[in-house]
Amino acid sequence: MAGLYIHIPFCSSRCVYCGFYSTTGLELRERYTDAIISELKMRATSENISTIYLGGGTPSQLSIKQLESILTTIYIYNKVEGTSEVTIEVNPDDINLEFAKSLYAMGINRVSMGVQTFSNERLRFLHRRHNTSQVPHAVETLFKAGFRNISIDLMYGFPEQTLDEWKADIDKALELDVEHISTYCLMYEEGTPLYRLLEQGKVKEIDEELERKMYYTLIERLESAGYEHYEISNFAQKGYRSRHNSNYWKGIPYIGIGAAAHSYDIRTRSWNVANIRKYIEAMERGERPYEEEIIDDNTRYNDTVTVALRTKEGLDLTILPDNQHQYCIANAKRHIEANLLKLENNHLALTKEGLFVSDMVMSDLMIV
Template sequence: MSGIYIHISFCKSKCFYCDFFSVSNLTHVEKYISALKKEAVERKEYLHNKPVSSIYFGGGTPSLLNTEQINEILEIIYAHYKISECPEVTLEANPDDVSINYYKEILSAGINRLSIGLQSLNDTDLKLLNRRHTSAQAMKAVVEAQEAGFRNISVDLMYGLPGMSLQGWEENIEKVLALNVQHISAYHLSIEAGTVLSDLLHKGQLILPTDDDSLAQYKILVKHTKEKGFIHYEISNFALENYFSEHNSSYWKQTSYLGLGCAAHSYNGISRRWNVADINTYIQNTDDRKNFYEEEILSEKDKLNDYILTSLRTIWGTDMNYIKKTFPEKYFKTILKNIQHHLMAGNLIQSEEKFILSDSGKFISDAVIRDLIVV
């Protein structure tokens, strides 16, 4: 199986925490879609004719597209790729862009899963993040999606925000769970260079929560989702049974994926590619059939580190038998040695020949993974 990611690089405004590539000038949308379609045709060999089980519109803000534009892109993909019988087709949506009529239209166009960017159901948080919607709009966006017929809805949440109390975070989660969604992606705020929040932090105008507060918020998240039957199948992702994200899982299981659009990344087990992060260059080069991406051929060490980085984030864990059979023995011995400290510290759990992050290990996963990466 394989997946296709489609990056819609446009936003009406920039969120204060976001460092993803996007532009606010919407005049190039039609030219951009034309370029996307050309790229889809030209790069169809990258997936080696593997069936596509996931198509994902990400951004940016894909919900800025109208139904006709979504149809154009999907028609090209269905015409040039081998699509599985029941693919997961996801569209990221901002609450202030959508309506029940829009939902009905995109459902008819073939979108069968939504990822709605709530981030918070607290208006103070939303203003801090420079989100365009209110908490009321966020809840309405979910309810109307359900009324329109969507039965597979994911929402994004953020914790570790400045000024967020434990009570406020708990209320956030309870409100989201009451909406009866099938999937939750919850991310701790990360301050990225070049963002507005980074500037505020450096000016001393932003106070971040302590590590203890962040850990307490994480524990509240895990507790409440578990009580409602959600499976914590990846560090930041929680889903009801049979609702794991096909798109997200493709990254963690080394499934090939093709990224279309500005700044999109691709992976096929042999190489990684990343497209130019410039709208004008992307459009011009696709028109002129010039190169618009860079490529890295993966070494054995790259492939091993990719496997550790992705597999250890999941409930399926890192399979040492797979490492032993697939990679040079010296790498296997190095990892086995470095893993012992985290086993003794309780950060990792051994299940037969697999190593899985414990609940405490998940919160410090970056440090654990860093110790296991082969340099």
């Protein structure tokens, strides 16, 4: 069983916070689609494909014909399970009924939509294309087209954002009654326009205590509304966990197709060149432009710990070799005593108090 990720890096404009590889070179879409198809043929697998994820960038910047070509190639050259989860990321302003019906007709059964905030002022600050009135219309349109598995992304921790403003965003998200909500605190990644604004003193990060209150308010409100908090940043109605992302956290192999896409097969990790022109030109020559690393035992342990502890179920200690099991327990002891970790039925998991400081806790369990 494996997951398949297709990276579509096109954006009509870049968001100020985004550290993912993307491009505004929309004139390359046709050549890039052809390159994606070439790589799909080159890397066809005998493994059963259980999830397909079209991410970006903005996959909804491709035409229906281009998306159909990619999906058709996937189904021809791979064994895709009949119950596979097929997700596409979209922007609210790209959604109309004709487009949504076409997505549904080609077998896409899950939509992840970048909402981020319900404040038009903050949307402008982020350089997002849509406005708040387009979000409920997009959700309703997707529902009319047949979709019954919709996820939205929300962000918090904006400069000068108050707790009451964040509560209002949560309430508006709950009004949509979507099946899944992913949430992220605004990050100031080096190299992004947002980071440069921070360096120039034009914006200021929110206070850590306010960020903590925002995070725990989010958990309380979404859980009270019936959402399961199944991963640090993710909430789902019953039966609607993201299967694709859950496979990442379980360490299941995945194939990444496209510029900057990563792949993992337990033994190795590889990544394609993060340059769309170099990627296209290499694929037109019949070559995959990538680098690869062999995963040693210590790296595999570190990877297992960091992804498993993100989940509600936590780390199954029985899968670790004896020496790593003992190392993990020894380093976890003080965090268990501090009520940041809990140990139950051979599973080590973050407590509610540990969620907010998860990076610190995980780093203490690493082998360096």
